Amino acid sequence: MNQISPGAFLAPAVDWLNTNFHPIFAVISRIIETVLTGIETALLTLPAPAVIAVVVLAAVLAVGIRAAILAACCLGFCWLMGLWTASMQTIALVVLAVAISVLIAFPLGIVAARRRRVEAALRPILDIMQTVPPWVYLIPAVMIFSLGRVPAIIATIVYGIPPMLRLTTLAFRGVPNDLKELGQAIGARPGTILWKIELPAAKPTLLVGLNQCILLSLAMVVLAGLVGAGGLGAEVTRGLTRMEMGLGLRAGLAIVAVALLLDRLSRSALDRKRKGA
Numbered sequence: 001m002n003q004i005s006p007g008a009f010l011a012p013a014v015d016w017l018n019t020n021f022h023p024i025f026a027v028i029s030r031i032i033e034t035v036l037t038g039i040e041t042a043l044l045t046l047p048a049p050a051v052i053a054v055v056v057l058a059a060v061l062a063v064g065i066r067a068a069i070l071a072a073c074c075l076g077f078c079w080l081m082g083l084w085t086a087s088m089q090t091i092a093l094v095v096l097a098v099a100i101s102v103l104i105a106f107p108l109g110i111v112a113a114r115r116r117r118v119e120a121a122l123r124p125i126l127d128i129m130q131t132v133p134p135w136v137y138l139i140p141a142v143m144i145f146s147l148g149r150v151p152a153i154i155a156t157i158v159y160g161i162p163p164m165l166r167l168t169t170l171a172f173r174g175v176p177n178d179l180k181e182l183g184q185a186i187g188a189r190p191g192t193i194l195w196k197i198e199l200p201a202a203k204p205t206l207l208v209g210l211n212q213c214i215l216l217s218l219a220m221v222v223l224a225g226l227v228g229a230g231g232l233g234a235e236v237t238r239g240l241t242r243m244e245m246g247l248g249l250r251a252g253l254a255i256v257a258v259a260l261l262l263d264r265l266s267r268s269a270l271d272r273k274r275k276g277a
Helices: 007-021 022-046 048-062 067-080 084-114 116-131 136-147 148-175 177-185 190-218 220-223 230-239 244-275
Strands: none
Touching: 007 022, 007 084, 022 084, 022 136, 022 148, 048 190, 067 084, 067 148, 067 190, 067 244, 084 116, 084 148, 084 177, 084 190, 084 220, 116 148, 136 148, 136 220, 148 220, 177 190, 190 244, 220 230
16 A cells, blocks of 8 residues: 655645745845844954954943853854854854744733633644754755755744743733732723833743743754854864864854853843842
């Protein structure tokens, strides 16, 4: 008995999407490429020492001296290893992917926190998104957007949405009812209650969700290098395919440095918010 391959159904479906929605996909691809190029240009315009100095100064003012020292060490390592351009490309990819993930997950999380049916409908979808291996997301993204940075960002967005959405729902559902009732008692509008009362109360949990979104997005860096996204992932892939242990090791350590930098900065911001609360 002949078995029916899933590809017999998926291939025509992808062909139909490319045929009927190609202009939409082209616009999405152009927008993502333009924004990503702008971020990379902003990071690479100044020389590496100047960028490191700006980041260190911003870390001192916003977080503290420890975070500034860590930022200097992590960025300095990427520079000294000769991977400054690839590191900035990776940071640009992660920043854009996280920003889009937050823009999608944040409003959906608020709606899910207010409506149980929406949360119940989203829960199995989020379970699937977090269970499917990350590299699987690259397959449909490449089939629709071809090779390059766009499918890598699309796959990273899909991988980064679930933790942010779940923790946004948890954050707003954990806001004490007393605070909401106080806002209603003084005649505040729903929008005012959301931004002036609920959002400050939910901010610590929201920052945890942002932190998790950043780390999971960085987990896609190496996989993104497989589809031509560039950055440190491409360096790791090049080191593996050419059996260049030094290049692969340096690129891997640079990814660790970037992950450590973003993780500690977000965690330090979280701790500072909690202490100030």
